[in-house]
Amino acid sequence: MKTLKEAPYDQRGNLMHYPEDSYCNDAETGTSAWVPPDWRPISTFTATLTLTGRRRGRSAAYFMWTDQDGHEWPMFLTDLDYLISSATITNGIVTGTWTVGKRGANFGVRYVSSPEGGA
Template sequence: MPKGQYQIPFDKDGNQQHYAEGSWITGENGRPQRVGPEWRDNAPFVTTLTYVGYSRGRSAAYFDFKDHNGKLVVVFLKDFEDMIPHLVKGSVSGSFKFIKRGMNYGCQLIEAGL
C-alpha cells in the first residue's frame, strides 16, 4: 500500500476497532480460537453518527458513536472538537474517513451536513 494509505480493523460484528486485536471464539473440538480483526480498505463514507459514550484505551481517550446501521466507530478527542459545532441532539451527519494515530484508529469528520 502507498504511504499514508492503510486498512482499518473491524471486529466480527462489523464495529470499528480502536486498537487492532482479535477476539476469541469456539473453534474446532470446542477449543478457543483467536480470530480477526477483519481489515477493510479506508475510503470516505457518508453516514449519521450518534454519541453513545466514551472510553479509555491503552494510550488514548475517545468517544464512541453509532452509525446509521448501529455499528460502533471511535472518535478521538482531538477530532471530536471539530464535530462539536455540527452536533444536533448528539448526532452529526456528513462525510467521514478513518484515521490512524500511532497504533490507534479513529473516525474523522471530513464535511458536515451531507
C-alpha cells in the first residue's frame, strides 16, 4: 500500500476534493492564468470544524466543513460515519485532531481524535 504524502490545496488554502488547475485573476497585475494545485505535505492538525453543507463530485457525494479561519474541508461519507460515532458534535460543530485521506482520485479530511486524546 502506498503512503499518502501530499494533498492538493487551492489558492485560498482550501483542501481540494479533486486536484485540478484553477483559473485565477490577479487584481494587482490585472492578469489571469491557470494555477495548479498547491501540493502540501500531509500532517495532523487540530481545528474546530463547522458543517456547512454537502456536494456531489465527479464520482462521490461528500460533506463540506469550514474551519475557524474560513478554509473548506471536504469529507467522505464513510469518514463522516466514523466522526459521528467517535466525536462530540454540537450544533454541527466539532473540535478535534484531523488528517487528510484519499479515496481514488479524491481527497478529504478525516477525524483522528478529540483534543483530550479520546477516540
